[in-house]
Amino acid sequence: MSEVSLDHYLVLGAVLFVCGALCMAMKRNAIGVLMGVELVLNGANINFVAFARYNPVFRLEGQVFALFVIVMAAAEAAIALAIVLNFYNNHMTVDVDTAEELKG
């Protein structure tokens, strides 16, 4: 490996994505699930910016979309934390396994 190429950045993005997906699936704490979502969005963002760097046609679009993703992530974190706090107020726990009132 003498020169950093697009694939190296994509591997890094894939590692972040897999960690985030497993985090979402495994954590029992609702805030841990939220951290997994943040990791997944970061992996996607690395891919966007890497494509922007290595494909000259999308030199600016990649960064524009990365900015949109960051703003969406901020909105998502705010609303998810509000829901978690509401859940905690009503149930006195943040264990996602106990949220089963909608189970048929």
Next chain:
Amino acid sequence: MSQATILFLIIAAFTGLSAVAVLVSQNIVRSAVWLLFTLAGTSGVFFLLGADFVAATQLLIYVGGILVLVVFGVMLTAQGPFITMKVGAAEWVIASVVGLLLLGVLVMSMPGPEAFGSSEAAPANAQVSSSTQLGETFLGLPGAMPEANVSGLPKTATAVPRTRVSYLLPFEIVSVHLLVVLIGAAYLARAKRRKGGLP
């Protein structure tokens, strides 16, 4: 190995290992700290890729905003049993197998260097985009976008020059969306008046 390669290896290893640590650490407070390192490392990766403005935004919004929000959430809900929630050993085995398979699929499906027609001219001498160019792209000013043809077409097709687009309307929609979401979050998380009952 050049200096840029060494720098990339250091930052990438830092970011990836921090992401793994977010996953494996059982304590939610430690997970939050590892998430901080991951987000900061991602911003370093953006700086390496020449995206200054995105990297600065990542530092401001993720490390400065979202992480503070997450830490407040941890502090408000961290009581006794919720700080460490154990996961069984069998689940760890299944999760690592599934994770390695998923990672393998993602790495196998990566596009080779030939995937983009014009990428051989890209890396070294590509003009580093400044935040001025990014702003002009948002406004859709003429000359902000690089002149190029649509990529991904078959070799025999005639080249199609891409049209100029403006991202001003999506930007407005996103900002109004953020405002609505923040008002909604404040409404959801407001302090409620309890009717008697709990102290």
